Amino acid sequence: MENQELKQRELYRSRGYNDDLLPKTEQQRTWRAINYFTLWMGSVHNVPNYVMVGGFFILGLSTLSIMLAIIVSAFFIAFVMVMNGAAGTRYGVPFAMILRASYGIKGALLPGILRGGIAAIMWFGLQCYAGSLAFLILIGKIWPNFLSLGGDFSILGLNLPGLIAFIIFWAVNVMIGFGGGSVLNKFTAILNPCIYIVFGGMAIWAVNLVGITPILEYIPTGVTQNGNSGFLVLVVINAVVAVWAAPAVSASDFTQNAKDFRQQAIGQTLGLVVAYILFAVAGVCIIAGASIHYGVDTWNVLDIVQRWDSLFASFFAVLVILMTTISTNATGNIIPAGYQIAAIAPTKLTYKNGVMIASIISLLICPWKLMENQDSIYLFLDIIGGMLGPVIGVMLAHYYIVMRGNIDLNVLYTKPGDYKFYEHGFNTTAFVVTVIAVIISLGGKFIPLLEPLSRVSWFVGVIVAFGLYALFKGKTPRASIEKKPAGQN
Template identity: 70%
Template sequence: MSDISDAKLEEYRSRGYSDDLLPKQESDRTWGQLNYFTLWQGSVHNVPNYVAVGGFFVLGLSTVSIMAAIIISGLIIAGAMVLNGAAGSKYGVPFSMLLRASYGVRGALLPGVLRGGVAAIMWFGLQNYAGSIALLIIIGKIWPGFLAIGGDTEFLGISMPGLIAFMMFWAINMVIGLGGGKILNKFTAVLNPCIYLVFGGMAIWAVSLAGFENIINYVPAKIQDGGGSLFQFFVVINAIVAVWAAPAVSASDFTQNAKSFGAQARGQTSGLILAYLLFAISSVCVLAGASIHYGTDTWNVLDIINKWDGMFVSMFAGLVILMTTISTNATGNIIPAGYQVAAVFPKLNYRQGVMIAGFISVIICPWKLMENQESIFMFLNIIGGILGPVIGVMLAHYFVAMRGKIDLDTLYTKPGDYKYYKNGFNMLAFVVTIISVIVSIGGEFIPFLSVLSQVSWFTGVALSFTLYSLAVTWDKERHPELYTHTQ
């Protein structure tokens, strides 16, 4: 772990950087292994992930294959989070500033804005709307008359009860986001036992009704032709891992708080592996068991709990599922967005960045965006296809080019002084990123690349890491001064 002096922090403040963007001193890095163990649990157990598992059944994979793919994905995700969070845990620097090391002071703005300013804000709005639908169902169970408020009146395409539920859920998410890591840790500490209770209980319920042997042998009514192949197995792993492309890029937003690299490495690894082990068992058992029991393929856990007779049990399960959505939204969306807005406008602090990001997430009317889901997810897949190569470049730059060392003065430079990289752009990183993006998502438009696009995250990360590692090794011989400004 590298510490920084008070004098150096004052120098960086004089250059116009807010305290939220400054490197954290060793005394302020208080997150231990338990904090990181609990951090991502809610991000694993949420409604979209369970729906995705239903899609894996349709691909023709067996229940055992799906479980194996989920567990392997957990190992890969843990590796990506730990490795790309290494610089954050060493220097106490957030992602938006760390990105400058590999792309340059000005060059960092583009991938940073795409991750924290576009993908995160858009996903924040969409997740809030998806969560508000579930909240509306729960409120309707308790107070049926609530659903009739406003009659047929609509505001910008959403009913009055829908708008109230959306703003309620948005406000809860904003409170967690404004509180940052400290509030999030307290929230996840309460959430985690509930996750194991609800999803573990649902798995036991499903097995008791359908029988474990029937669940293992379960085959859905509709299966995609040609499914069940080894390649489809890797497509499933890619689909699970690709969901984490954005959080993995900005892992240092959370590892900057770590007591040590070991604390975040052990915590994230054990937490994600255990979470995905439970998810592998519970998702397959719950979805397959419920489908067998109800006689129809059921992929949404909210549909399942809505069929339960017990009011208290269904309400409790619904609230826990809503809490997992909040946890996902905080860790993956609003916190990175807050830091990125502050990085683009250094005079703003993190909380102001969160408020701006939250306001934008409302005015884009996410309920209107969800009317055309195909275009939304194509756009978000493109963003994900860009972020995979960004991870590869960041890892190659930190571990291969700089040998795990960063000069903080090059990150917290004076306005207009770009240290190294001409005009503040690392063109080598941009060229490698562009090539990798074309290859990883080009299959959407170029038929002979379609196989690579089906495993786009792996393609993007592996290709960009390899190309950048080779390129900087060659570039070091020509411009050694670019790689000696380390501390």
């Protein structure tokens, strides 16, 4: 088996593929359940997710309904992560290569760039800037005069302390990105217990302040329920799951390291479910408890820790929040971007080249300027997320229904210009299905009649794409799918 794997890698290497994109050998697949258990904790407990919990209260749902919806979301997320990561586990290959099976050698570039290029790079820059604001709080706690350095100096609207904090935090994120999954796993192993201490401790702090009953009865000022409660719970579930649209698409970037399917399935399921149970309880208790205690709706955990009198407690809490931001940025943004950019030109670019290119672009887009118009940002990113749901649907239908869990790697790792399947390297059916699913799931943002569907856009996109692709391609013989177009050798 080992000699066969080495021969296979040498063959693909001779075709111009760099080692970062080659199938992992059995010796390289070392991740067990515990590695996946620790991996996702930091991606759940971050500032944007806690702000999102505050947004759920605006819907007028009860505290228990919100908790339940968040916990149920974890099972959907885990299911998609496990199932869409199965191909990566079986063949030891990253998302950029798995995507070729569904969309074609050339066709994979468009959804790949959408996920690993546009969405990942933009989110990477925004997360770096958001994290740098927390870093400024941390520095200000230790060195108050730092916040006044440079006087009126500013570059593109960013003052000197802000620029220094951003560059330092950006550089730390880039270094974690260079280290890839192995460094990230060590980082999250340290982070994991700190998350339990900080966010679990904050939940206990909030309950001790105001009591559990007021928290369970909390409703923000001036809020009344708008709509059917059952549908609103589904809206909350969709919102939580949609946050994982991008990581779920590229799950194979991490499952390619798994020792076997069972290890990644158990690890990801337990990791996500446990993380979201803690997040559901802690998030609701912290947001509701702090809002009641301070007499104003306070939905940002950074605003809460800034009010604390204890320097040590606020310092430690902000430090852990910074670490969770780094973890989120690595798993959801910079690592997928590195692999995808490398896949654009596999004979010339490596994973580390991809990380560097993505990092530089994230600087050039000046994320602090983009944050000035948050509505436009989130509309843009929401649309991209809505497009990735259908991509997941197509990938799942292709792997499980059409290919029945079997992929010929020689077809994926073809010679440049030698498109062994799909006419001209494009799977037209996949693109047509994706476009139809996107229109149905996101049409409500522009067509009032479809508005209810847009509120559960991720589910609609995945289900429609899966169903249509299975219908159109499910009866197509595999031989015809992998057959070379006429005129090719």
